[in-house]
Every structure is written in C-alpha cells, then in structure tokens.
Amino acid sequence: MWSNSNTSTIEVFAVLSGASYPSNYIGESFENEFHPEGWNIQNNGVNQWVQYSYGSYEGEKCARLSNSSLGNSISNLITPQLVITNNDFITFYAKKNSTSYGSLIITYSEDSINFINLDTINLSTSYESFTVSFENIPEGNYYIGFLGDLSTVYNYLSLDAVIYPPIYIPPYPPAASTEPVPADLTEDLSIFTVDMSWNNNFFANACKINFGTDQSTFTEDSAEDLGNLENYQKTSLEYGTIYYWQILPYNDYGTAENCPIWSFTTMADPTITSLPWFEDFEEPEGWLTQGTFNWTLYVPAGGDDNVQGIRALYPAYSGGNAEAISPPVVLDVDAELVFKWSHGYTTNNPTAQMQVSTSTNGLDWEVIWDKEGEDFDSDDGANSFAPGDYVNAVVSLANYNGQTVYVKFDAISEYGGYPVFVDSIEIKESVDMEFISTTTTQTNTSSDNDFEEINEFGSVNNPNGDFTITGTQNILGGTNYFWLVYGISENATLENIVDAQCNSVKIDGIIQNTEISIPDGDREIHIAPDTIIMGTTTEINTCFAYFYDNGGVNANYISASNETLVIYPDGADAKVKINFSVFNTYFSDDLVIYDGNSNSAPLIGEYSGSTIPEEIISSANDGSLTIEFSPSSNANAGWEAVVSCHYMIPDLELSVSSITFENTYENVAAPSHEIFIRNDGAANLNVASHQINGADASMFSVSATYPMEIIPGDSVAVYIGFTPTSYGDKIAGVLFTDVTGEYTDLALLYGHCIDPTLTPSFTETFNESVPAAGWQSYEGQLTENSNLTIVPVGWFSADFANDNEHENGASAKREPYFEENYWLVTPPINLGTQGFDLHFDLALTTHNENEESSIDLNGKFAVVISTDNGETWSSNNILQEWNNSDTISNVGESVSISLDDYSGTIRLAFYSELTQIASDGYDIFVDNVTVGTPCDLNIDLGDDINTNVIDLPYTVSIEDNYASYQWFNNGVAIDGETNNSYEITALGFYQLTLEVTDENGCQASDDINVEIFIGMELLNNTKISIYPNPNAGIFNLEINSE
Known part of the structure; x- marks a missing residue:
C-alpha cells in the first residue's frame, strides 16, 4: 500500500471526490508483493511491468517497465475493479528515462480483457504528478490500466504513488524535498549547462527555488516559483565557483520548514591562452563529455601509451551521440584545427556520423566538419581500429580570430554498434603556401625568383611529419629563393590541405639565423578536371571536363577524317551540358551535335564560323550528346568549351524561411499567411505532405491539398494559420516534403498569444x-x-x-x-x-x-x-x-x-x-x-427652492468630481445638459434630476424642485397701480411694464 516516507508523523484521511462515492479505493506505491493484491498484468510484448527497488517517487520501490532485449515491451498494469462516477479521478506519479522513446496510456475496461484508451500521458525524465478524470466515461465498475509501450532497448517507464480516489491533504505544510541531482557538494561540473532535479513531498502542491553564490541571501521572498516542476536548468555559469541552491516546497497550508541548502562547484578555468595547443590524451585536462553515451580513453591492442586517444563506442541497438568538448582556446591569429581520426564503419551502419563543431559560448554550435554514411570509406580511414589507419583532417578556424572558441567532437548514430576514434588534436596558427610543380623537390634558383626544375636541391618521397632535405647549392649574396614542391598522388582528395613549411636552414651543419619569408598562397589540393581532345576518344562519361578540338589547348585543329564523340553524364538524373567560350572554324567545317548517343538521334545544330553557340543541354533519356567533326585542311583556332551536367531533378523551395504572425488572443485565430511552394528545379515536383514540429506545433495549421504537382518554375500557394491555446511566445517549424522524401524545405513559425488578464478598475x-x-x-x-x-x-x-x-x-x-x-x-x-x-x-x-x-x-x-x-x-x-x-x-x-x-x-x-x-x-x-471598487456614491443638490422672487438666470450645480453627468426635467433627459451645472433662464416650475457616473462606473442621482414665478429684475422694471382708494371692497389692479 502507498505510504508517505518523507514525513515523520502525518495522518492521511481518504475521502471520496465524486458526487456518488465509490465503495472501494486504492493507494499503491508498490512496496510489498508484486503485482499487488487485486492487480493484474496484461502482456503483449517480451517484457512486462515489474517491481523495481530504485528510482521510486515515494518509499523504496516502484513499478517499472523496461525493454532490455530485442522486441517491443507492451504491458498493461491493471488495478482492481473500481466503482467510478463521472466526477472521480485518479492521481499518480510517473516518468521515463528518454525524451524520445516510450509512451504511457491510461485505459479502462469492464471485463479486464478488452481495454479502451482514455488518456495519453506526456512523460518527462523526472517524476511528475498526473491527474486523469473519468468525466468522459459512463458511471460503472471498471478496471483501470497503465499501458506502457517501449519499442527500443535500454529504455524504461516508472510508475509510483497511484491514488484513487484522491486523498485528503492534511492541514500541514509539506516536508522538505529530497534526492537532489547533482548530489550535494558535487565538483567539476560544466559551466555550460547544469540540470538540477529533486523529489518533492507528495503533499506539496508546488515549490520555489533559491539559487546563487551567496546562501545568506536566501529567503522565501527571494525564491523563484517553479509551480509543480521538479527540475531546473542553469546555463552560462562561471568557472571555479560554488553555487548554492535550495528547494522550498509548499501547499495551501504553508511552506516546508528546515529545507536544506545544497551546493555544487563548477570546474576550474581550463582556458588555453597560447598557441600551438596540442592534445594527445595522455593526460587530458579541461575536457567535458556529454550525450547519450561517452567518449572514453582508449589504448589500442598492444598497449602503446604513446598512441592513446579517445573512442566513442556506440551502444548496440540504441544509438545516440557522444560529445567531447575541448577547453576554451583563445585565438588571436588566423588558426587551424588539425586532428587524426578513424572509425569502425561498415555498410551495415549507413547512419554513422562524425561532426566537429565550434562555439564561442559553449551553447550555440556551428558544424565545421562533417563525415557520415558513405563518407566513411577507405580513402577517409580504414575499417580496422589500428592506429596506423588514422587519417589527418585539417579545418580552418580563421573566422574565430580574436575570439575564444570551444571545439566539440560529436559521434552520432541511429542504432550504434561501431566506434569512432580521435587523437593528436592541435590548434595552431595557419601558414599558407604556394604550389609550383608536381614533383616533391626542394629547389633553389639563386637570386632568380623564376622556378626551374633543373635546379633541384634535394627530394623526399612520401613525407610524413617533420623531414629534412639536404643537398649542395651555391648560396649567393642577397635573397635566395627556395620552393617546397608537392607531387599529388592519384587518390588525393579534393580540398585536402598539404601542410608543410620551412622552419630553419642549416648550412654546413649550422642552423642559420636567416629571415625566412613564407609567401601567401593556397595550400588546398585542386585536382585538374578531365580534358577531352576531339579525336582521341569516341566515348566518355563525365560531369566536368574541358573540351577542345584536335589541336588541343593552344594549337589550331588539323585536317582529319570524321571524328565522333559520345558524351554520357556521370550520374543519375543528369543531362550533358556544353558551354563554349571560344569558337572559330572554317565556314564549311561544321561541328554537328545530336541529342542522344548516335547520329541517328535528333539534330540539335550544325555550327561553324566564329559565332559562339548557345548553351547546349541534352534532352535524351540517357542524357547523352553525340558530336561529329570533319575538319578540312583550312585549319582554324577551333573551340574551347566546358562539359558539365544539368541535373533534371526538382527543387522544393519555400517563398519564406520564417513567418511571424500578428499578436492574438487565446483561441482567437491570427490572420493567416500565404506562402508559396516553388519548384526551382528542372523536373516535376510532387509535394506529398507537411509536418509541423515543436512543442507548440498544435497551435499552427496548414491549409493545403495533396498531392501537389508543380512543374519547373511554377509555384502553389498554401496558407499557414495560428490559433494559440495558451499565453506567451510560440514557435514551431513546418516542413514540406515531396513523395520521395528527398526534397524538403522548412519555415519557422513564430506567434505570440497576448495575456488578456485585466486588473480592476x-x-x-x-x-x-x-x-x-x-x-x-x-x-x-x-x-x-x-x-x-x-x-x-x-x-x-x-x-x-x-x-x-x-x-x-x-x-x-x-x-x-x-x-x-x-x-x-x-x-x-x-x-x-x-x-x-x-x-x-x-x-x-x-x-x-x-x-x-x-x-x-x-x-x-x-x-x-x-x-x-x-x-x-x-x-x-x-x-x-x-x-x-x-x-x-x-x-x-x-x-x-x-x-x-x-x-x-x-x-x-x-x-x-x-x-x-x-x-x-x-x-x-x-x-x-x-x-x-464597490459603489458608495451619493450626491446632494440641496433643498428645494420655492422662493417666488429670485434673480435670473439661476444655476443649480455640484462639484465637478465625476466622469459624466446628465440633467433631467420631469423625468426627461435635457439635450446637451451633460455638465456639473444647469442654468435656469425662464420662469416656471422645474422638477430637476441629476445623474452622475464616476470612473469606476458607479452611479448616483438626486432631485431638486425649483419654483420661479416672478423674477426680481421684472419687479424692478414694472409699474403697478391699485385703485380706487378708498374702495367698497372692489378694486382695480393695473400693471404697466416698461
């Protein structure tokens, strides 16, 4: 049964959460027998749920589903039968060891045999609390299943603290958190990223974290609220620094007391400040390793410590990557990276990959060297692991001059099984050198700077590492010129770099203090392309060659019988293409070109004279061109052309690389964006699908109809939508793919959901x-x-x-x-x-x-x-x-x-x-x-006015303290009277009302009656006569107003 192991004495009261209470309940943390009494296991794979003694959330044990052998592990861990109502729910804690593999589905069944999926749980690599509601299933008696699915080996799911119905949380703060990762007082941690995790007490609703270098500043008020997370990440830390951290779990009854403060120390500063820097892994310092598996020190069979290097060994079947990160190196010159590498690649592992990346902060990386799949061939390194099979690699770091750089060696594989080796890493200043000839000689031409082979000084065959060239040569006063000249072997790889320079000159056995000037130049190997001389061959396969008449590069063509040449493309989906740069033939010496592999193919054109032909591209199924030339004795300069390949393939391109949507609100669609899928290639493009990836992918949408056939040069519009379901910045990526999966393009999607929360008033x-x-x-x-x-x-x-x-x-x-x-x-x-x-x-x-x-x-x-x-x-x-x-x-x-x-x-x-x-x-x-704010608003217009004699105009008013006003007379609003005062200008009886509204929307009103029959001004301007006087009870009243 479930028990609380993180508190000393706490009473736990089980109460029922639904409107109709179940007759039974469970509280299981898998501490005793397995499977627990009343539980059951339904299996559909080679492995099943078992009791496990490590990695529990509560107590000492948990339920665990592992995949330790080939084949899927699909297993349903089933509760006893429960009486369930719509308002009930079940809680539990669960995690998995890999973010990429494994799923947990909550299921239910009336007969414990046929199960229906209820909810898919999104697990992380740390324990989290999950609650699954039963509101969407009919009330009744059910078995609840925890269906785990693992399709790859070396992965597992963990389940613990299953509670139904939810328990009553006692009215106390939770206990302190436990099991910190990294453990307290851990040393030599990376400054790039430190991932912290812990276990919160079951009765904690959430937690806060204090983090810093001064623990004396830690208070509850200073802590950052993490909600219900049990993990935290810090990046870009300082070298050689002690960091303190404290977790403060809390619930509705308060914050845990006596929470421990843990610490860890980052690695000492290993920065390399001078060049050259060399690492042979005899005693490596300052390196970091990370990834799903590790680089390890390795001494090949025979135990020669002088050739010790590092090895990344892919675990069988699971694959992943291993990263080795160098210490930071300060570069104040144009530098280059040199290293040796080898591998165990075979055709059984086409996904094997080796990358070298650089970074200035240890977080953002740029790939500068990449070998994968069929690149792992005999030219790059032998399949055996002997140190003699190591191959040199040289990569420029010139772009990092003036910066501090990290170098990362990353071995990658989808399913593993084959090792990669690296050794003899060096970062040094780049020194360029010229190519002069094709023989390995050291020559001197006295004071003349023109190279001449006859002045050979000495030679070395197959040089490797440091070498010395000796010979006899007269040294003249002034400047003497020497050349290092290289012979290029047939299997030399394009863009490999020849790395040699003259460090010293010894005359008669004595090193001379001479000033050696090394000329600038390109040290990359440039292999000359094929050269086709008309008449020397009848057929060739190529995608790059220089093409000349039978006179070659510098001479006029000569008379010959019919010369025929068929050029085939050297590659699939390619068509031969010819571009002429020089053309000059006698008017009757026609160069005839056919669209295919014989002169029975369609004629493209007949060319003569000095007009340079337009670009010629084959449209034949095999991509070939046939060329005929019958030069006369009237020899002209002929032609120079480049033969290359035009690839008849589609090219999927999006009209934008990113889309930023207008800010919008939760569940309110932002205006959609129209983008275009273009076919920039030379063959029809059949777009088959799209995929939206990223944590926020569900908030973005694509309106498109598939399949989408796009001819070369054309485009089709699609519409991208954004409807957020939560607040904040959102990002995803949409990838469009053709039917072959070979042609794709990606657009990043950015959106923002405004938090509309209002604060009164x-x-x-x-x-x-x-x-x-x-x-x-x-x-x-x-x-x-x-x-x-x-x-x-x-x-x-x-x-x-x-x-x-x-x-x-x-x-x-x-x-x-x-x-x-x-x-x-x-x-x-x-x-x-x-x-x-x-x-x-x-x-x-x-x-x-x-x-x-x-x-x-x-x-x-x-x-x-x-x-x-x-x-x-x-x-x-x-x-x-x-x-x-x-x-x-x-x-x-x-x-x-x-x-x-x-x-x-x-x-x-x-x-x-x-x-x-x-x-x-x-x-x-x-x-x-x-x-x-609550309305407590009153106004007072004063007492009624019934004085018969009063000055006009007469004003009724209140203080001007309100947002709006409206005057009424006899219950009817007076047009235009929306100020704090009302002016009476005529005699009469007024039943006035004033309504006011303040800035909070509160309203108040007051009434006043005003009677004005005779104005004082009228009396002052009126003559009144009363007569006769005396009278007999009857008199006359005469009013004469001026």
Missing part, C-alpha cells in the same frame, strides 16, 4: 468589436457542468437599445429566436484580495426595434462567474438571472452586482438562453461593462 464599451479584444464567444447550455464550444457568432456589435442616437453608441447585442444558447465571456480578471463590483448597462427591446419587450417563457438571461479562470462554468455560479417575469428597460438601465465574495482570477459571462423557438424575437443589449 476597467470598462469595456464594445466600441471596437464584439467580442472585444481578449473576450470570447461560446455556445452551449448552462448546466451544473456546462460543455461549451468556441464559436465566432452569437453576440455581435449594434447600437445600444436599437437606438442610433443613444449616448452609449455601440454595444454587444444578442437576438434570441432559435433554440440557441450563447455566451459572451470576459478575459481573465485578477480581483486580488480586494472586493469589487460589476456594473453594466442592460437593455431589452423588440427585435430590431426600440419598443418594450420581455424575455420568452423558454428563455433567460444571466450573469455567471467562473472561479477557476474559465475552466468550468456551472449553474451553481449564477450571479443574477432575468426571465419572463422580470422587466428590463427598453432604453437601458444600470445593473450593479457585488463581487465582494470573490478573489483571485475569475471570468464573467453574459449568458442568453432559449430552449425553444421564440414566439416573438427580442434583442438583449450589454454595454459599459465595468469591474471597479
């Missing part, structure tokens, strides 16, 4: 678009566990309340009529810990009109909250709901909802539901969605 007015940036539209009915689908329609932009003069302007509109349920969902909103309110404007009208309406009997409108950032939406989380019995204003009303009970990251949704076709359509509008 904010307001969305929908003036730009619906959905707005970062918002999303979904379809699906609101239930306890809603299943939603992203859709591009549902809510759209329209005038608020169908009123094109409404002050709100654009808004989000929904037109319920059909049986449809649409959601308008906000971006993530980070509420933090402070209470906020939701405010928005809401209106309900008849369809496409501005009259009053009501929600259909089968419909409703609701505001819903998701407390897990939109992962789930439930009818249990409705904040407010409207249905047929609720009245919503057709001109708009403000709604405020408290979010004070919520914190952290949430999403809000405006949900419109209609479960049957509506009897009459209606429109719902949402606008000015604001999340801000």
Whole structure:
C-alpha cells in the first residue's frame, strides 16, 4: 500500500471526490508483493511491468517497465475493479528515462480483457504528478490500466504513488524535498549547462527555488516559483565557483520548514591562452563529455601509451551521440584545427556520423566538419581500429580570430554498434603556401625568383611529419629563393590541405639565423578536371571536363577524317551540358551535335564560323550528346568549351524561411499567411505532405491539398494559420516534403498569444468589436457542468437599445429566436484580495426595434462567474438571472452586482438562453461593462427652492468630481445638459434630476424642485397701480411694464 516516507508523523484521511462515492479505493506505491493484491498484468510484448527497488517517487520501490532485449515491451498494469462516477479521478506519479522513446496510456475496461484508451500521458525524465478524470466515461465498475509501450532497448517507464480516489491533504505544510541531482557538494561540473532535479513531498502542491553564490541571501521572498516542476536548468555559469541552491516546497497550508541548502562547484578555468595547443590524451585536462553515451580513453591492442586517444563506442541497438568538448582556446591569429581520426564503419551502419563543431559560448554550435554514411570509406580511414589507419583532417578556424572558441567532437548514430576514434588534436596558427610543380623537390634558383626544375636541391618521397632535405647549392649574396614542391598522388582528395613549411636552414651543419619569408598562397589540393581532345576518344562519361578540338589547348585543329564523340553524364538524373567560350572554324567545317548517343538521334545544330553557340543541354533519356567533326585542311583556332551536367531533378523551395504572425488572443485565430511552394528545379515536383514540429506545433495549421504537382518554375500557394491555446511566445517549424522524401524545405513559425488578464478598475464599451479584444464567444447550455464550444457568432456589435442616437453608441447585442444558447465571456480578471463590483448597462427591446419587450417563457438571461479562470462554468455560479417575469428597460438601465465574495482570477459571462423557438424575437443589449471598487456614491443638490422672487438666470450645480453627468426635467433627459451645472433662464416650475457616473462606473442621482414665478429684475422694471382708494371692497389692479 502507498505510504508517505518523507514525513515523520502525518495522518492521511481518504475521502471520496465524486458526487456518488465509490465503495472501494486504492493507494499503491508498490512496496510489498508484486503485482499487488487485486492487480493484474496484461502482456503483449517480451517484457512486462515489474517491481523495481530504485528510482521510486515515494518509499523504496516502484513499478517499472523496461525493454532490455530485442522486441517491443507492451504491458498493461491493471488495478482492481473500481466503482467510478463521472466526477472521480485518479492521481499518480510517473516518468521515463528518454525524451524520445516510450509512451504511457491510461485505459479502462469492464471485463479486464478488452481495454479502451482514455488518456495519453506526456512523460518527462523526472517524476511528475498526473491527474486523469473519468468525466468522459459512463458511471460503472471498471478496471483501470497503465499501458506502457517501449519499442527500443535500454529504455524504461516508472510508475509510483497511484491514488484513487484522491486523498485528503492534511492541514500541514509539506516536508522538505529530497534526492537532489547533482548530489550535494558535487565538483567539476560544466559551466555550460547544469540540470538540477529533486523529489518533492507528495503533499506539496508546488515549490520555489533559491539559487546563487551567496546562501545568506536566501529567503522565501527571494525564491523563484517553479509551480509543480521538479527540475531546473542553469546555463552560462562561471568557472571555479560554488553555487548554492535550495528547494522550498509548499501547499495551501504553508511552506516546508528546515529545507536544506545544497551546493555544487563548477570546474576550474581550463582556458588555453597560447598557441600551438596540442592534445594527445595522455593526460587530458579541461575536457567535458556529454550525450547519450561517452567518449572514453582508449589504448589500442598492444598497449602503446604513446598512441592513446579517445573512442566513442556506440551502444548496440540504441544509438545516440557522444560529445567531447575541448577547453576554451583563445585565438588571436588566423588558426587551424588539425586532428587524426578513424572509425569502425561498415555498410551495415549507413547512419554513422562524425561532426566537429565550434562555439564561442559553449551553447550555440556551428558544424565545421562533417563525415557520415558513405563518407566513411577507405580513402577517409580504414575499417580496422589500428592506429596506423588514422587519417589527418585539417579545418580552418580563421573566422574565430580574436575570439575564444570551444571545439566539440560529436559521434552520432541511429542504432550504434561501431566506434569512432580521435587523437593528436592541435590548434595552431595557419601558414599558407604556394604550389609550383608536381614533383616533391626542394629547389633553389639563386637570386632568380623564376622556378626551374633543373635546379633541384634535394627530394623526399612520401613525407610524413617533420623531414629534412639536404643537398649542395651555391648560396649567393642577397635573397635566395627556395620552393617546397608537392607531387599529388592519384587518390588525393579534393580540398585536402598539404601542410608543410620551412622552419630553419642549416648550412654546413649550422642552423642559420636567416629571415625566412613564407609567401601567401593556397595550400588546398585542386585536382585538374578531365580534358577531352576531339579525336582521341569516341566515348566518355563525365560531369566536368574541358573540351577542345584536335589541336588541343593552344594549337589550331588539323585536317582529319570524321571524328565522333559520345558524351554520357556521370550520374543519375543528369543531362550533358556544353558551354563554349571560344569558337572559330572554317565556314564549311561544321561541328554537328545530336541529342542522344548516335547520329541517328535528333539534330540539335550544325555550327561553324566564329559565332559562339548557345548553351547546349541534352534532352535524351540517357542524357547523352553525340558530336561529329570533319575538319578540312583550312585549319582554324577551333573551340574551347566546358562539359558539365544539368541535373533534371526538382527543387522544393519555400517563398519564406520564417513567418511571424500578428499578436492574438487565446483561441482567437491570427490572420493567416500565404506562402508559396516553388519548384526551382528542372523536373516535376510532387509535394506529398507537411509536418509541423515543436512543442507548440498544435497551435499552427496548414491549409493545403495533396498531392501537389508543380512543374519547373511554377509555384502553389498554401496558407499557414495560428490559433494559440495558451499565453506567451510560440514557435514551431513546418516542413514540406515531396513523395520521395528527398526534397524538403522548412519555415519557422513564430506567434505570440497576448495575456488578456485585466486588473480592476476597467470598462469595456464594445466600441471596437464584439467580442472585444481578449473576450470570447461560446455556445452551449448552462448546466451544473456546462460543455461549451468556441464559436465566432452569437453576440455581435449594434447600437445600444436599437437606438442610433443613444449616448452609449455601440454595444454587444444578442437576438434570441432559435433554440440557441450563447455566451459572451470576459478575459481573465485578477480581483486580488480586494472586493469589487460589476456594473453594466442592460437593455431589452423588440427585435430590431426600440419598443418594450420581455424575455420568452423558454428563455433567460444571466450573469455567471467562473472561479477557476474559465475552466468550468456551472449553474451553481449564477450571479443574477432575468426571465419572463422580470422587466428590463427598453432604453437601458444600470445593473450593479457585488463581487465582494470573490478573489483571485475569475471570468464573467453574459449568458442568453432559449430552449425553444421564440414566439416573438427580442434583442438583449450589454454595454459599459465595468469591474471597479464597490459603489458608495451619493450626491446632494440641496433643498428645494420655492422662493417666488429670485434673480435670473439661476444655476443649480455640484462639484465637478465625476466622469459624466446628465440633467433631467420631469423625468426627461435635457439635450446637451451633460455638465456639473444647469442654468435656469425662464420662469416656471422645474422638477430637476441629476445623474452622475464616476470612473469606476458607479452611479448616483438626486432631485431638486425649483419654483420661479416672478423674477426680481421684472419687479424692478414694472409699474403697478391699485385703485380706487378708498374702495367698497372692489378694486382695480393695473400693471404697466416698461
């Protein structure tokens, strides 16, 4: 049974997570018998799950599936039968040893025989916690299987701490992490990359890391949060430095106490600061090895320590690579790398490869020398391992002058089995030298700098290493000229470098202090191409040759009977091509060329005179040309031409090497990119497929139809899409391939998904678009566990309340009529810990009109909250709901909802539901969605004014502290009165109302009645007469206004 080995005393309470609780449970870490009681194993391969005593996550043992022999290992480790409900899930820890091989699939079965795949687990090389939900399978009794699949040897999967249903985590912080890699106090680590890993306690939700050279600065606040990772990588470290690191696991109840601080030390600085530098591996220092297998010191049979080198031995069947990295070497001159190598290549291993790369930082490498497959032939090195079969290699490092460089020797194989050897590595200053002749002689021409073979001084045959040439020669005053001249053997390889120079001159046994000037020049071997002299042969196979008339290079042609030459291409898919640079024949001396291998082939042309023929390319099936020439006695200069090959092959080229998409939001497609697949070759191209690779490949797409036939010079458009499903920078590569797999081209794909998380206070007015940036539209009915689908329609932009003069302007509109349920969902909103309110404007009208309406009997409108950032939406989380019995204003009303009970990251949704076709359509509008501080807003216009005598104009006002204002009289908005004051200019009775809105969307209003019947100014300009006086109870009132 599962046990917690990382804490001293903790009680573990098993509770059931589903709505309908199972009658049994498991908690298994494979500590006792195997397979555990009630478990079973179903095998389909040569190996099966076993109990393993190393590499566990909890306790001392785990379940492990290995492939230690040829053949697949496919094995299903099966739990006892479990009673499972939709809301249950199972947790476990698992890993694999190789990022390239092995898979783990969770399966289920009702009969323990026939299993159905439920979930494929993406394993890493360190233990991670995984949770698999059963929400998508019917409730019932099931066996759960852990199906491992290993198709290559020397790989394994590990499984531990299987829990069903999930356990209740006790209310304590977790224990400290264990099993650090590298182990504490490890020394001599690489400065390039250090990979750290550890085991977190089972009860840890996540962890943080402190890392640095001063452990006294480590605090919980200074630590970097790693989430649930159990690995960490540091690059570009300093030589000879102690680094400290500390893991702080935590859960909802706090951070672990007494977390140890571990350390490691990087290697001492091995930098080579002077040249030449030589490494013979007798006592190598400062080297690093890495890869899936290692270079090792090696002494060939016979035990001669003087020829000790290093060997990379590919493990049988598994393949991989071995990297040996030199110490850094400071180059302050044009330098070159010289080394000896050998190999055990045979035709059974065409994937064997040896590469040499350089880097200035130890991280980014450039391949400067590469041998693979059939390059491993007898010219490059014998198949036996004897040291005498080593072959020299020379590579220029001139591009690194002024820099510090690392050199990496990388042995690579897909399935291994054959060793590679390297020895006698030297980095030295480059010294160029000229070629003069083709004999190995040392000559002196006195004070004359023209070379003459007759002045041979001495010679050495087959020189190797240091050699001395002796002879007798008169030394004259002034400058004396010597030449080192090389004879090139028949099997010399193009571009090999002859490496020799004169280091000293000894006269009469005494080394002279002479100034030796070494001329600049090219020391690469350049093998002369074939030369074809017309009339000397009748047939030749070549893809590069100089072609002359029968007079050769410098002479005129001579009279001859009919001369015929057939030229075949030396290679598949090739056609012979001739380019003339000189042409001059007598007018009747025709050079006749046929498109094929005889004079019965189609005639290409007859050429004479001094006009240089155009380029000639064969179109014959065998790629040949037939040439006839019958020169007369009127000899002319003839011709000079180059014969080469035109390859009739396709060439797949993309119009771009990379694509950068516009920034977009989660699940929102960026504008697609049109690119073109070109055929830059000479044969039809049949594009068969594409492949998108990389961690973010699933977010990119290609719209193309296959097969895609493209003629030479033509192109076809394809479209590349990007729809991100998570935030941040995204990268992938798309590779297009023809039907043969030989012709490919790659384009890198870059995209960025904007994190739309909002922090209150904010307001969305929908003036730009619906959905707005970062918002999303979904379809699906609101239930306890809603299943939603992203859709591009549902809510759209329209005038608020169908009123094109409404002050709100654009808004989000929904037109319920059909049986449809649409959601308008906000971006993530980070509420933090402070209470906020939701405010928005809401209106309900008849369809496409501005009259009053009501929600259909089968419909409703609701505001819903998701407390897990939109992962789930439930009818249990409705904040407010409207249905047929609720009245919503057709001109708009403000709604405020408290979010004070919520914190952290949430999403809000405006949900419109209609479960049957509506009897009459209606429109719902949402606008000015604001999340801000809770509203506690009040204004005071003062007491009513009923003084009959008052000065005009009269102003009613409040402080100018708000975002917007609107004055009303008798309940009707006064056009244009949107300031903090209102001016009364005429007599009358006013029932004034002022509505204000602050920057958080909070609203308040106040009323005031103002009665003005007689203005003071009117009284001052009026004459009033009352008569008669006295009177009998009746009088006259006369008013005469000026």
